[in-house]
Amino acid sequence: MKPKTIANCTRSLVKGGAKNGIRLGARGIHEFRTAKISFGNSVGSCEAVLLPGTRVFAQASAAIGEPSDSRPGEGAFTISVWVSPAATGEMVGSSEKPSAIARTLERMFKENRAVDLESLCIKFGELAWILRVDVHVIEMNGCLQDTAALAVLGALLTFQRPQAEIDVNTDELVVLPLAECTPVELHLFHLPAVMSFALCDEILLAEPCQEEEDILPGKLLVGINDSKELCHLHLTHPIEQELLLEATKLAQAQCLDRLNMLKGLVEEVKTQREVPIYKRPQGPRATGTVLSLSALETSSRNRSEKKPSIKYLSPLITASDINMLEELCIL
Amino acid sequence: MAYRTHLDDLWEQQIRPDGRTPHELRNITCQMGIFHPQASGSASFNIGNTKVMAAVYGPHEVRSSQKKHHNPDKMIINCEYSSATFSSNERKSSTKADRKSMEISSNLRSVMEHIIIPDIFPGSQIDVYVELLQDDGGSYSACINAATLALVDAGIPIRDYAVAITATMSHSVCMVDINAQERGQCAELTIGVLAQSNEIIVLELANLLQNFYLKDVLDEGIKGCAAIYKILEEAVRQKFNKMEQSLV
Numbered sequence: 001m002k003p004k005t006i007a008n009c010t011r012s013l014v015k016g017g018a019k020n021g022i023r024l025g026a027r028g029i030h031e032f033r034t035a036k037i038s039f040g041n042s043v044g045s046c047e048a049v050l051l052p053g054t055r056v057f058a059q060a061s062a063a064i065g066e067p068s069d070s071r072p073g074e075g076a077f078t079i080s081v082w083v084s085p086a087a088t089g090e091m092v093g094s095s096e097k098p099s100a101i102a103r104t105l106e107r108m109f110k111e112n113r114a115v116d117l118e119s120l121c122i123k124f125g126e127l128a129w130i131l132r133v134d135v136h137v138i139e140m141n142g143c144l145q146d147t148a149a150l151a152v153l154g155a156l157l158t159f160q161r162p163q164a165e166i167d168v169n170t171d172e173l174v175v176l177p178l179a180e181c182t183p184v185e186l187h188l189f190h191l192p193a194v195m196s197f198a199l200c201d202e203i204l205l206a207e208p209c210q211e212e213e214d215i216l217p218g219k220l221l222v223g224i225n226d227s228k229e230l231c232h233l234h235l236t237h238p239i240e241q242e243l244l245l246e247a248t249k250l251a252q253a254q255c256l257d258r259l260n261m262l263k264g265l266v267e268e269v270k271t272q273r274e275v276p277i278y279k280r281p282q283g284p285r286a287t288g289t290v291l292s293l294s295a296l297e298t299s300s301r302n303r304s305e306k307k308p309s310i311k312y313l314s315p316l317i318t319a320s321d322i323n324m325l326e327e328l329c330i331l
Numbered sequence: 332m333a334y335r336t337h338l339d340d341l342w343e344q345q346i347r348p349d350g351r352t353p354h355e356l357r358n359i360t361c362q363m364g365i366f367h368p369q370a371s372g373s374a375s376f377n378i379g380n381t382k383v384m385a386a387v388y389g390p391h392e393v394r395s396s397q398k399k400h401h402n403p404d405k406m407i408i409n410c411e412y413s414s415a416t417f418s419s420n421e422r423k424s425s426t427k428a429d430r431k432s433m434e435i436s437s438n439l440r441s442v443m444e445h446i447i448i449p450d451i452f453p454g455s456q457i458d459v460y461v462e463l464l465q466d467d468g469g470s471y472s473a474c475i476n477a478a479t480l481a482l483v484d485a486g487i488p489i490r491d492y493a494v495a496i497t498a499t500m501s502h503s504v505c506m507v508d509i510n511a512q513e514r515g516q517c518a519e520l521t522i523g524v525l526a527q528s529n530e531i532i533v534l535e536l537a538n539l540l541q542n543f544y545l546k547d548v549l550d551e552g553i554k555g556c557a558a559i560y561k562i563l564e565e566a567v568r569q570k571f572n573k574m575e576q577s578l579v
Contacts, residue, residue: 070421096437103434112539190539229539233520236441238530241553245546252542 006214014215018200024211025052032195032254033143033207037154037262039269043183046154052209053141058151060133060159064175067121067128075120075128079105079135079152087140097144104145104232105135105152108192108223112231115156116187123166127173131186142210145221149194150262157266159186191259192231194223195251199237204247220244222251226259345504348513353506354551356558361566363484372485376477379510380467385477387485390455407456408447410440412474414463435471438533442475442523445532448488457487468510469497471535472521476559483567494559495523495533498552500544505551522552526560529553
């Protein structure tokens, strides 16, 4: 695919504006974009929007499978990225864009051990949860990595999985349905976020839009987590040291803001869910899926198909349900 | 519960596990023209046990497969990184198509695009192939150094040398040139600079590094890059002195 042609006057407008501290969209040069995060009804789904016009959807899911030979005591974690052709107007299935996003996410969440994979182990060397995050880029206007990282983090923070354990007496795998156990949340060691900058002759532009990204020569990605540690750095253009340090300072402040916002939203979602603490009655187990290990493959496939939403399972009636019922009665 | 080992005793004297001081580089050897005369330019760069080879082919005519999308006023720079199946502890089956290699290839290309004088050979193509033979820490920085040397060997006009090194901060001491053993315990920041202007051109981070320490680690890395640059320049001068003498 040929790169999009950009008019010379647009080029000089963006470049000249940057030199005078003026940007398209009337933002200041160090002003970050507004983030909006919303969560879906099912567990572990999150949509992040960076205004104007970048929208990424992430869904976390887990299935039971075999851990890798090199890490028998850990679950697995995979991230796959899909960029919708409708967002870009070109075929991007095999191009560099999705793989660049996936690499950034992998570096931040996988290689820096953001997710506690050891807690996903069920039976050493044989059974573990395979965690998977699917990232869909729906709308694209620059800053893909920033938005995708936010969406993935939101998905991981709101994800819940059912309890699974090996029955000590029979050596069988028991998976309790979400309705009769307290769902388990993922344990994250740290919360990473990434901020991007466009570089143009000693000027930093925070979180550029697509046009700025295409026109300005350089790009800098700074990933910082909630304890002010750098977790990702990427650079495509020569930069002075002072400018780099300034960028990390800006990114740090913004990352903390954004992560605090996300944490607040996640807390809200969790309280809305009203998940009961389930206590199993004494005596032999009456319900629950008891599986022999050989039957595992087929059963895990079935489970992922009919993964129900948390709303459907919640035995307590929430305030929103009552509102809905009232509305229905009025109608 | 952490046990005290002889390494802790050494560290009290600021001696690293392999016996170096914090600011010491590993043993560096580099050689140019290792694929002479098939390749236009080639070089090997060894730092400690990390071994990298690079070959440059071109400038030559643009391959027909890429001709369609090619702007005839521009030059194509093509970079390909691969690592040998036996390069690290775990034997790998595929080494070229995985995401990690693709990322390194595209990063290398962006570095090469910045140091090669743009559009000096319009309508032609330069191929840079980099092969990692053994990985003992700092492989990406070694790749950059090897590729720069190979470009010089091929006689392609470049603006500046791109030199790179790894650095970190551990126990509040800056260290340069991390080996694989140390990489497991601390962050690894790969820093690449343009040797003359001291501008940073490569930044890659593995593991977590306190933002607060970044300045010190950068300073340490830039110092290390200056040392590498001296070694590379020395190698280039030696090689071309020899050529001069053989001509006389």
